[in-house]
Each structure stands twice: as structure tokens, then as C-alpha cells.
Amino acid sequence: MPMYKSRAKVNLPVLMRVTGWLLMIEAAFMLFPLLTCLIYGESDYMAFLIGTAITATAGGAMTFLIKPTRNDMAKREGFLLTALVWVIFSLFGMIPFLLSSTHYSISDAFFEAMSGFTTTGVSALSTVEQLSHGLHLWRCLMQWIGGMGIILFTLAVIPMLNHSGGMQMFNAEVTGITRDKIRPRVSQTAKTLWLIYFLLSIALCLLLWAGPMDFFDSMCHALSSMSTGGFSTRDAGIAAWESNYLKIVLIVFMFIGGINFALIYKASVGDFKSFRENDSFKAYLKIIGLALIAYIAAITFSGQAVNWESVSIDPLFQIVSALSSTGYTTSAFENWGTTILLITFILMFFGACAGSTSGGAKIDRLIFMLKNLRNEVHRCIQPNAILSVRVNGRVIAPELVSKVMAFLWIYVLIIIAGGVILTSAGMSMPDAFYSAFSCVSNTGLTSAVTGNGNVYAFMPDAGKWLLSFLMLVGRLELFTVLVLFSRSFWRK
Amino acid sequence: MKIVIVGAGEVGSHLAKLLSREEQDIVLVDKDANRLANLDANYNLMTLCGSPTSFSIMREAGVDDCDLFIAVTPYETTNVTACAMAKSIGAKKTVARIDNYEFMIDESQEFFTKIGVDYLIYPEFLAAQEIMTSLKRSWVRHWFELHDGEIILVGVKLRDTAPLIGKQLKDLAFVQRNFHISAIKRNHETIIPRGDDIIRANDILYFTTTRDHVDDLLDLCGKVQHDIKRVLIMGGSRIAIRLVAMAGEEYSFKIIESNLEVCKHLPEKCPNCEIVHGDARDFDVLREEGIEDFDAFIALAESSESNILSCLTAKEFGVDKTIAEVENIQFISEAEGLNIGTIINKKLLASSKIFQILLDADINSSKCLALTDAEVAEIEVKPKSKITRAAVKDLNLSRDMTIAGLIRDGQGMLVNGNTVIQPGDHVVVFCLTGAIHKVEKLFN
Numbered sequence: 001m002p003m004y005k006s007r008a009k010v011n012l013p014v015l016m017r018v019t020g021w022l023l024m025i026e027a028a029f030m031l032f033p034l035l036t037c038l039i040y041g042e043s044d045y046m047a048f049l050i051g052t053a054i055t056a057t058a059g060g061a062m063t064f065l066i067k068p069t070r071n072d073m074a075k076r077e078g079f080l081l082t083a084l085v086w087v088i089f090s091l092f093g094m095i096p097f098l099l100s101s102t103h104y105s106i107s108d109a110f111f112e113a114m115s116g117f118t119t120t121g122v123s124a125l126s127t128v129e130q131l132s133h134g135l136h137l138w139r140c141l142m143q144w145i146g147g148m149g150i151i152l153f154t155l156a157v158i159p160m161l162n163h164s165g166g167m168q169m170f171n172a173e174v175t176g177i178t179r180d181k182i183r184p185r186v187s188q189t190a191k192t193l194w195l196i197y198f199l200l201s202i203a204l205c206l207l208l209w210a211g212p213m214d215f216f217d218s219m220c221h222a223l224s225s226m227s228t229g230g231f232s233t234r235d236a237g238i239a240a241w242e243s244n245y246l247k248i249v250l251i252v253f254m255f256i257g258g259i260n261f262a263l264i265y266k267a268s269v270g271d272f273k274s275f276r277e278n279d280s281f282k283a284y285l286k287i288i289g290l291a292l293i294a295y296i297a298a299i300t301f302s303g304q305a306v307n308w309e310s311v312s313i314d315p316l317f318q319i320v321s322a323l324s325s326t327g328y329t330t331s332a333f334e335n336w337g338t339t340i341l342l343i344t345f346i347l348m349f350f351g352a353c354a355g356s357t358s359g360g361a362k363i364d365r366l367i368f369m370l371k372n373l374r375n376e377v378h379r380c381i382q383p384n385a386i387l388s389v390r391v392n393g394r395v396i397a398p399e400l401v402s403k404v405m406a407f408l409w410i411y412v413l414i415i416i417a418g419g420v421i422l423t424s425a426g427m428s429m430p431d432a433f434y435s436a437f438s439c440v441s442n443t444g445l446t447s448a449v450t451g452n453g454n455v456y457a458f459m460p461d462a463g464k465w466l467l468s469f470l471m472l473v474g475r476l477e478l479f480t481v482l483v484l485f486s487r488s489f490w491r492k
Numbered sequence: 493m494k495i496v497i498v499g500a501g502e503v504g505s506h507l508a509k510l511l512s513r514e515e516q517d518i519v520l521v522d523k524d525a526n527r528l529a530n531l532d533a534n535y536n537l538m539t540l541c542g543s544p545t546s547f548s549i550m551r552e553a554g555v556d557d558c559d560l561f562i563a564v565t566p567y568e569t570t571n572v573t574a575c576a577m578a579k580s581i582g583a584k585k586t587v588a589r590i591d592n593y594e595f596m597i598d599e600s601q602e603f604f605t606k607i608g609v610d611y612l613i614y615p616e617f618l619a620a621q622e623i624m625t626s627l628k629r630s631w632v633r634h635w636f637e638l639h640d641g642e643i644i645l646v647g648v649k650l651r652d653t654a655p656l657i658g659k660q661l662k663d664l665a666f667v668q669r670n671f672h673i674s675a676i677k678r679n680h681e682t683i684i685p686r687g688d689d690i691i692r693a694n695d696i697l698y699f700t701t702t703r704d705h706v707d708d709l710l711d712l713c714g715k716v717q718h719d720i721k722r723v724l725i726m727g728g729s730r731i732a733i734r735l736v737a738m739a740g741e742e743y744s745f746k747i748i749e750s751n752l753e754v755c756k757h758l759p760e761k762c763p764n765c766e767i768v769h770g771d772a773r774d775f776d777v778l779r780e781e782g783i784e785d786f787d788a789f790i791a792l793a794e795s796s797e798s799n800i801l802s803c804l805t806a807k808e809f810g811v812d813k814t815i816a817e818v819e820n821i822q823f824i825s826e827a828e829g830l831n832i833g834t835i836i837n838k839k840l841l842a843s844s845k846i847f848q849i850l851l852d853a854d855i856n857s858s859k860c861l862a863l864t865d866a867e868v869a870e871i872e873v874k875p876k877s878k879i880t881r882a883a884v885k886d887l888n889l890s891r892d893m894t895i896a897g898l899i900r901d902g903q904g905m906l907v908n909g910n911t912v913i914q915p916g917d918h919v920v921v922f923c924l925t926g927a928i929h930k931v932e933k934l935f936n
Contacts, residue, residue: 166536167533167534167535167536168534171533181532181538181539183517183538184494184517184518184519184537184538185517185536185537186536188517394541397525397526
């Protein structure tokens, strides 16, 4: 009887087997850049060939040679597997970087891979334009996989995870305070989410292609914008094209990337009412509106309002890019002044709606925090008042509110700790805190927002490993990774 | 198949857990978010917090295109209303749990069909039926009839005296082919036995047999059929009232009830019974009521613990058959290991019943009986399926399953290694939990 089974050790064989499956999926994804290299006649095809071969062999060996005695996966396996998979994916994902014609050190390659999968979108290189087409595609593809989630993809394609073990992994990976299941079975939920994501990406790619971009660039940018990642094929990013059309298209899709996908699903089946009733969506719109006013005011006062774009499309692009944690920049961003930079920080801190591909602490938590704050203030005057935190028309349990408070605290502490460690590695204070912040929130606003050039390229190796870790912690929303470091997780 | 369950009480959550492992789409609705939280995080199903009788919640849960709507909240009026509402917005079949016997009688049937309730589940009634079966066959722990009794599944606990003990299954096979030992429950674990397994004392053996050969099992297991006349019931619960009404003149009952208020009402509902006010956990009370003279003792009090312990006491007084109602599902396995004749659990009975309704609604689902960690399924063999290709012994069947028997042309028969299964047969398969999908592949 299961109930008499002692709380057994972590079920390693099952973890290895599932990881094996996942690696084979990764190997399949590597075939796309391999093909690209062949089409463009680039020498990097060898890097991808070897990468695919190693990944597929390792994955196949783990899947077919390991025969687990039990198939059950509990909460601990779910957490462990989810955190491990992201690390292992990055480890194998960095192989093409290491073997490519562009020379990456191991630290750089891992940083780049982690930055890709976590949709942070910072590069370890000071210039990316010399990269082969294959590498460009691989960088963007990593973001695309990571955006919706590695585990979620697996749940959609591997039926063997369609049980409670799969549930644990789903819980450990999907962002947000509460997990919205949109269909009764977890595999259906995963399939539906990936389908929406896939269709949106195709639409974006076609729209970009219709503008001044060529097909390859549109594909890469579609992959990295839909996932709110932010890798670009050019050093200057989107600014390189100087096209308002592109900016508008990207604003729309980055905005969509920041919406809870469960809402998009409901809209796709004709239920638009949910949008109106969803507090975090409304807050998302309001925040964009308020930030836009602040931006325009700051730009006008600092005398940067040179043309109509600089007070409309440019600030809007920058706001949506920071809020959705994509991290594209417009050309003029550095000149807008410190106030704008600080507002951008706040946007980065909270990110967009839970259940989207964006990073940050999520607007939902902001709402919880503000409503709770309001209650606490009110309670000073009326100690006997019964006050509740209501979100989306539902009263939220106090435990959930306290979990959100804990989350926000740990989030801030991690940024501070990261910043302190980075300064000790010899970085200047603004750079250190900025990069810790940017990585935890998976935004990865690219070079030079602090005015010191691309800090990532000159960072010591230890700093890169630390930031890679922060990106992972941020992407899996703290608890999934941090719980692995708690004693109670490993105690028998 | 899409199933919406309303009410995450014990029956509701038990069903939801079972069905979520069966590749069914489950949506579970309850008013209380706390009840749902754990199920939502750990099982492959969707939960929704809201009133069971709200059209908007029902639409959100997808009742409008669900195949089965099950209302198992604690309140029968809520359940009936919910079913009527569900039916009106498009649920294909509805099941309501009720606790009023009047609703079960045939005259009420038409009314309920008219308002949109297709099936009624009355757990107390099912429990009373189960008790009746076990009183009739006092030596049996489980009794389950398949296909109108063509194949009978019998669970028997072996005492030290049984002639079967110490024998290997393959030795038995040559002696007789009147029964098939499909599973053995030993130390909380169910095993599908092979030829070299040895039968031990205290095993619960699950036999599959046909109607004519059931009585052969008595001698084999060293059991004696006690004719039960006098029955002592502890606790004047609804099950007790139902049982007394169902039994009629067949048995003579004495009910010991500790609550004086309940005692006052009992004579009206159970006119032919002796009613005693007292605590049946007290030795003196039992002795005073002459427990030694009773043939059976049924413990139906509210507390599962009391029921288990008083059954053990009754056994020591020399009562032949004891039956305990155990409502904590966790206790059942533990209680089965003790010396208690039959264990009754309303929730398991109700979920079993709903499973059978499912079976009627969905021809692809085949399960008909869920034991604690094994399942019995009756599956129709499709033409050209894998199972028909060779004799059973040459099929290399998985060790998690066994073919217990089959029904061909409406006639039950047992299966041995040389049997070749034909398309159109109904095969009774015994398998460990989770192996049912492997099994279904063989038949399609």
C-alpha cells in the first residue's frame, strides 16, 4: 500500500529518464540552426552537428538505458527536475557556442545559453553582428523555447508526463501566484498554450517580414520578441532598421507577450469579458498609460523632444519593452535622463501579467501588495474592520497574500545580494545593481543604459556565473530554485 | 470523456482522483477553495471554486458540453437542483446523490427523469444492499457478480485451518478447474499470483468462478456457511433503518443506540425490531443484551474506530459474522487485516456505482470494480485484437494482469492456458492499478 511507504529518497531514475526525453527534444530543436548553417553555407554547421549528436546521444542513453523501478513523482521531484532541466538545457545548449567559429569561453557560452533560455536576452559578447546565421537562430530559438517553458513544451508532447508528476513540474515552472489551468488535463493545457504561442509567433514573423526586415531577421526577431526575450541580430537592436512600422508591430506583440495566456485563450474562444474583469490586465494598461505620461513629460523637459516619434512611439516602445521584460532599446534611450532610467527600473521590477512569457515580479503581485498595503493603513484607524484582498472579483486567502509578501522580500534581497557580490568582483555600483536587477527580472535591457557601455562583455567570469544563476532564479520565480537549497528539501 | 463533479467531499474527491488517472477530463467544483487547493495542485484535473447551483459557474466549468454531470454535495436538494440545471444547459447524463429512500422507488423515477436527473445514488441504500449480500454469504468478504451472475468474483480470507494453505497454485490447477485464483491480497499488497506462488494463512484470495461451483470454495477454504437469524446492530443510523426495511422478516434485529433522541424515533421506522438504549462499546451492555446468542454483529456507529473495535469485541464473544462500517478510507486496509468479516464504506460503494454508470455512458471505459489497489474489468473483445491471436499461455501476458474468466454467448466460463479467446467474448480481467491501459491495448 502506498500509504505505508516511507518518504523515500528522491526518485533519481525517473528524473534522469525524463531529462533524457527533454534532451532529445532539445537535439531536435538544434536541427533548425543546423539546417540554417547549411543553407547559408556556413562552417558552423559542424558545431551544430556535433552539438545535436552529443545532446541526442546523451538524451537517448538516459531514456533508454535507465529503467526506473517506480514511476511516481512527488513535489520534490517536480521542483528538482524543473530546476535541473533548465541548467542541463543550458549546458547542452552552449555546445554550439563553444564549437562555433566565434570564440566563446565556457563562462560566456553558458551565460549566453542561460540568458537565452530564461529570455533575459543579454549577450556576453560586445558585438553580435559577426555571428553566423545558425548561431543567431539558435539564440532566438532558445528564447522561444524558454519563453513558454521547457517543461510546458514537454508536457504538450510527451504523454508519459500526463499524470500527477507532470502536475508537479507544471506547478514548478509556470509563472504566477496561482496556476490557471485552462483545460482539465495538464497536457491539453500545455498543448493549447503552445498552439496560441506558435500561431502568434508566425503572425509576428509575417508582419515583420512585410516591413523592411528580411525573412531571416523577421524570424529571429519574432522568436525573441514573442518570448519577450530580446536577442537581436544587430548590435543596435531594433533601432538599426529606423522603421516606425517595425516598432509599432513589436509594441503590439510584446504587449501580447505580457498578457496572461489564459486570457488570450479565453479571447480566442470568444470570451472577451474576461479581459474586462481581469484586474491585472487592467493594471497592465494603466501602468503603460501612466508610464507614458511620465516618459513624455521627462523627455519634453529634458529637451529631447526632437520629433513626433520621440514623444509617442519611442517612449511607448521603451515602456512595453521594459515592462514585458523584452529589453529592446531605442536609440535615444540613454539621453532621456536618470528619472526615466529609474521609472524603467520600476517597470522592470514588476514586469507584466502572471502566466505570460514576461519576467519580473509580475503585476499580479503588485496588485496584491498595494491592496494589502491599503488594508493595513486602513486598519490603523479602524482596527476592527474586516478587510480582504480582492483580485479579479475573488477574495484572496491570507496565506496567499503572505506568500506574495515573502516573494517580494526575497526578490529584493536577491537583487541586493547579487549587487553586493558583483561590486566585490570589481564592478561599479550602478552597473552591479543594474545587472543583478536586469538578470533577476529576465529583462536584459541591452548595453549602455547606465552609460558605461556593455558591462557584460567585460565582466569577470565569476560574475557571469552568478548572473546566470540569478536569471534562473528569476525565471523559475524564486521558490522552485531556492527550495533546493533548503535543508527541509533534502531531509529524509 | 468530459466529466464535471460538483462537491469535493469524500465521495467527490475520491471519484475525481480515480477518474483523473483514467484519462478522463475532470472538472471539480466546490464552494470551498481550501478543499480544492490540494487536489488542484496534485492531480491531473481542473478545479473551480463556486456555487454548485449557479449557471455561470456551470458554464465556466463546461457543463454545457459535458458527458456526465455528477452532483455529490452533502445536500440532496442542492444535488437534484444542480442536476436539473446542468441537464437544462446541455449535460448529457446527470447523477445526483440523495438521502431519501422515497426518491428511489419506481413511482418517483418518472418525475426525476422529467426534471433532468438520470441516475440517483443513495449511498446508505447501497451499503444496506452490501450488508444483505454479506449476511447471506457469511463466509465471504467480497462478492461481486458480473454479467448477471454468469461470472462471480469472491474474496475469502483464509484461516489457519484452510486446506489450501501451503499449496502451490500450479498443483491446484491439475486437480480442478472450477475456479481461478485471480489475486491474492497479502499484507496490504495485492499480487497477481503465478503458478509457483504459495498460498499462506491470512491471505485474502480472490476467486473467479461460475455460479454452479461457488459452493465448492467453501470446503477448499475451510469455511462453514453459518445460517444467520439473529442480528445485533450497533448504531441506529440511516443504513440500519434501510437494512431493517430491506430485510423484512428474514432476520430478527436488535438495535443498540446510545442517543436517546434517536432511540425515540427508531420504533416508528423499524417496527419489528427490538430497540435498546445503551452504549454498545460497553461489555456489560453487550452481555446484558445476550451478544453470545447472536449470529451477526453489525457496527454502524459514526466513529470508524468504535466500529472496528466493537466488531473485534463481538468476535471474541463468539459472534460468527461481523460487519463494520469504516468511513475513513485510510483505515480500510488496516481493518481488513484484522478479524472483521466485512467492511462497508459508503464512499467506495457510491464511487463504484458511479463507475458502473460511467461504463454505461461510455463504451470505451470498461472498469467495473475498484479494489484498493487492483481493478477488475469486463472487456469486450474486438475482432483482430492481439488477445485472439494465440492460446492464452502463448501470449506472453504482462505479470500485472490475469484473465479471470470469460462470457461467451451469455455463458460464463473459466479460462486456462489453452483457451483461445474469440472476438465477441466478454473477458473478465484482473489487473493491478495503473495497468488497465496495457490491458486495453490487448483487446483493441
